[in-house]
Amino acid sequence: MPSDRSFMAYRVHDVPANMELHAAALERDWMSGATQRFPYRCLPLNIANQNGWVLTCPTAFRVYWYGGPLPSDLEVSFEGPADPSVVSHFGAGVLTFSLPYLFRTPPGLNLWVKGPSNWIKDGIQPLEGIVETDWATSTFTMNWKLTRPNEWVTFEKGDPVCMLVPMPRGLLEGLEPEIVLLSSEPELLARYKVWEASRSGFLEGLKVHDPDTVKQGWQKDYFRGKTEAGTFEPHQTRVDLKEFK
8 A cells, every 4th residue: 555655656557668667867968978077066967867757768769840730740750660659649849758657646745747857859848747646546748849840859769758756735835035135144145255265266276277276176065065164964965766666
């Protein structure tokens, strides 16, 4: 029986699901291909990459939008047999993936359904939605919008095509947004000034090729959770999600 912490994926059909479901990976091709893999130095990027579960593309195919508003204005060309979970359903250059699961989250948790974080695909944009998966008894689709007509866009089998991020319903509405001057918080301002001076000095050291600065390569304080007041705990440097059993 599901517990109050269970995130359930109910397989709709008796046959094995045609889309794999697993914890999102850290790696991105464009990040790995950058000079010295420098994007991985950005901890917020790393955390976002791993912050959810992904469904993968069931088969290799190409998609082409002729620019019109009708579903028939989108052509899907498969490398092998056609897969019925990849269709043109809505029109307006929208490609649809029919997901083979009915998801159920614990009470009060929505599911943010989105494209995989920082996974870039030219010519097409993932559409996002928020689903109340703690009560809904229907499945939902994942959709991508072609951004340019008359160009082929390719998906490979195993590409992440949908990211699932549980989030508390009503969390945002409960926040009280406010803009104030940083100078109104003297202690925080003083701590910011220490960071600002450190950052400026580091950038200047890189500019003039200071040996110690160049050897350091990049400032790792945020990555390590360090401020002038010490190390913040608990500081998160990676996301370790459980896999679906």
